[in-house]
Amino acid sequence: MNQVVRKAVVPAAGLGTRFxxxxxxxxxxxxxxxxxxxxxxxVEEAVAAGLTDLLFITGRSKRPLEDHFDRNFExxxxxxxxxxxxxxxxxxxxxxxxxxxxxxxxxxLGLGHxxxxxxxxxxxxxxxxxxGDDLIDPRDPILxxxxxxxxxxxxxxxxxxxxxxxxxxxxGCAAVDGDPVDGLxxxxxxxxxxxxxxxxxxxxxxxxxxxxxSVFTVLRRTEPGRGGEIQLTDALRELASLPAEQGGGVHxxxxxxxxxxxxxxxxxxxxxxVLASEREDLGPQFRDWLRDFVATWS
Numbered sequence: 001m002n003q004v005v006r007k008a009v010v011p012a013a014g015l016g017t018r019f020x021x022x023x024x025x026x027x028x029x030x031x032x033x034x035x036x037x038x039x040x041x042x043v044e045e046a047v048a049a050g051l052t053d054l055l056f057i058t059g060r061s062k063r064p065l066e067d068h069f070d071r072n073f074e075x076x077x078x079x080x081x082x083x084x085x086x087x088x089x090x091x092x093x094x095x096x097x098x099x100x101x102x103x104x105x106x107x108x109l110g111l112g113h114x115x116x117x118x119x120x121x122x123x124x125x126x127x128x129x130x131x132g133d134d135l136i137d138p139r140d141p142i143l144x145x146x147x148x149x150x151x152x153x154x155x156x157x158x159x160x161x162x163x164x165x166x167x168x169x170x171x172g173c174a175a176v177d178g179d180p181v182d183g184l185x186x187x188x189x190x191x192x193x194x195x196x197x198x199x200x201x202x203x204x205x206x207x208x209x210x211x212x213x214s215v216f217t218v219l220r221r222t223e224p225g226r227g228g229e230i231q232l233t234d235a236l237r238e239l240a241s242l243p244a245e246q247g248g249g250v251h252x253x254x255x256x257x258x259x260x261x262x263x264x265x266x267x268x269x270x271x272x273x274v275l276a277s278e279r280e281d282l283g284p285q286f287r288d289w290l291r292d293f294v295a296t297w298s
Contacts, residue, residue, distance in 0.1 A: 005147055005210065007121070008051045008128040010042060011114040013059035013105040018263060027065050028263065029132045034276045037068060038262045039132050043097050049143035051128060055101045055121045057114045066102055069094050110229025115211075116219045124213050126150060129232075131207025133263035135271055140257025146210045149184055155249030156215065156239055158187065159208035161259065165196040171204035172233035180254050187240050187250040192226045192233040203252065205233065206259065214247025215239060 016028025023031070029039035046054060058065065072091060079088040101121060105114050115129055128143060136142055146157045160174055175189035189200060209232070218235040225231040242248025260271035276286050 003126050004050075005126050005128060005150070006051060007053045007055065007125060008046045008130050009055050009057060009115060009118045009122070010039070010046075010130050010132060011057045011105075011111060012039065012062060012065060012132050013057055013108060013114060014263075015108075016263070018265060019268075025061070027062050029062075030064050030068065031262070031268070033135065033262060033268070033271050034279065034282070037065075038135060038268075039065060040068070040094055040097075041135050041138075042130050042132050043069070043094070043100070045136055045138065045141070045143065046128065046130060047098050048138065049128075049141065049147070051098070051143075053099050053101075055103060055118050057105050057117055058102055059105050059108065069097070069100050071095055108229075110224070110227070110231055112219050112222055112230035112232040112235055115232055116216060116230070119216045122213060122216075126210065126212055129207075129209040129211060133261055134207035135260040135262050136208070136255075137258035137260075140255075140259075142208055142253060142255050142257065143210075145183070145253050146208065149251050149253055150210050150212075153249060153251050154212070154244055155247065155251065156212045156236060157210040158205050158236065158250060158252050159255050160185070160203040160252040161206050161255045162202045163204045165199070165202065168199045168202065168204060169193050169195055171206070172231075172236075173199045173201060174203045174205055174252055175200035176203060176252060183254045183256075185252045185254065187236075187252050189240060190233045190237040190250075192231045203254070205252075206255065208255075209236075212239070212247040214242075217247075218242075 016023035176185040240250040261267040
């Protein structure tokens with residue numbers, strides 16, 4: 001229970017079909033949010049929470065993602081010769097963020113399967129799972145709160161967000177015991193993408209998990225579920241019913257901060273507008289232009 005969490009798993013094997021044709025030859029994780037790839041925000045969030053060892057679960061056509069976090073000696077040398085220290089720092093920053101490893105998922109058998117491929121790297125340690133489509137605003141960090149919850153209760157911790165009933169079918173949904181106390185709830189059951197009229201609550205599981213290593217034992221016996229895939233939600237459902245001495249128990253931290261789904265086109269555009277508007281270097285001019293632009297549509 002008191003183990004320090006230092007590793008994160010970042011599933012990044014998806015095809016990104018919602019962004020075709022942009023993602024035909026470019027991984028969806030590399031689509032820019034203002035001027036950084038979306039995946040870099042996720043890595044920076046992990047590092048800010050004290051996670052220093054990241055494992056990316058990748059697939060075919062993900063080489064640009066690996067290249068982004070590797071050295072680019074030619075570009076660095078060119079910028080060095082020009083004494084362009086500002087751009088040189090931007091190029092080397094991703095390389096120096098954390099220790100990053102890669103493993104290929106192979107068959108696309110679901111999020112649960114992707115997490116299971118990380119077992120050899122994670123070993124017998126608690127770890128975070130961070131989905132690259134979820135961009136959490138750095139002013140509203142959630143991982144530290146999840147770590148506090150695990151230190152207090154043990155087991156696994158999920159990040160929950162209240163969503164409108166018509167949206168719950170897009171997420172895993174958590175049944176909870178009572179109302180949140182200090183933003184924490186005990187999760188009693190989970191259902192993957194339920195219809196609105198059968199959802200056990202309005203709490204959606206979003207892309208941040210803090211998992212006990214016992215999840216690997218459960219995932220190995222988890223049968224394919226919704227969509228014919230091995231669902232992490234189904235494994236967490238079993239963990240919620242297991243005793244603490246078996247690594248069981250699931251709690252939820254209710255997130256009420258700023259979050260963007262960069263796998264959704266509208267939310268992706270919103271993320272770009274919000275983050276660009278708040279930048280010191282871009283914000284003033286961009287906000288002026290945005291006000292004029294919006295006025296033409298009013």
